[in-house]
Amino acid sequence: MGTRQAHAQRSRLEGVRRRFERWRQTRKVLSRIPEPLWAAAVKVAGASGISHTAKTLGVNHQALKKRIAEAATISDGPGRAAADQRFASMPAFLELAPPMRTGSCQCTLELEDASGAKMRVHLQSVEAPDLAALSRSFWELRS
Numbered sequence: 075m076g077t078r079q080a081h082a083q084r085s086r087l088e089g090v091r092r093r094f095e096r097w098r099q100t101r102k103v104l105s106r107i108p109e110p111l112w113a114a115a116v117k118v119a120g121a122s123g124i125s126h127t128a129k130t131l132g133v134n135h136q137a138l139k140k141r142i143a144e145a146a147t148i149s150d151g152p153g154r155a156a157a158d159q160r161f162a163s164m165p166a167f168l169e170l171a172p173p174m175r176t177g178s179c180q181c182t183l184e185l186e187d188a189s190g191a192k193m194r195v196h197l198q199s200v201e202a203p204d205l206a207a208l209s210r211s212f213w214e215l216r217s
Contacts, residue, residue: 083121087130090114094131107133116145185209 090111097111119127119142128135185193 083118087118087122087127090118091130094133112141116141183209
């Protein structure tokens, strides 16, 4: 973030902090924070962060976080309408190919039955069905 942007964000946050202070000086005891102040806090928190904004404005962190979440679901601006339109044209089902393996997979398989017969195998780059077949053959031999 550039110095000008950081200064502008601090300046906006400071402006909202002053509005909160003026309200606190003139409010009646136990009165709720007015919606326009909450809206300003939500807006400035988008740029300054929830924790920093809550601390600077002297508001409850969870209450601010809840307001931000509510504003995000209620918001129906032009950006959201465009996103909704893009997603509407997407298929309902999209198959994804499994990721390509990188590196090697290693494991040690140790089996022991009730009679004390043991099998220990160290495997590298083996698929899960191979492990299942190997262990099944051990148990079938013991039966």
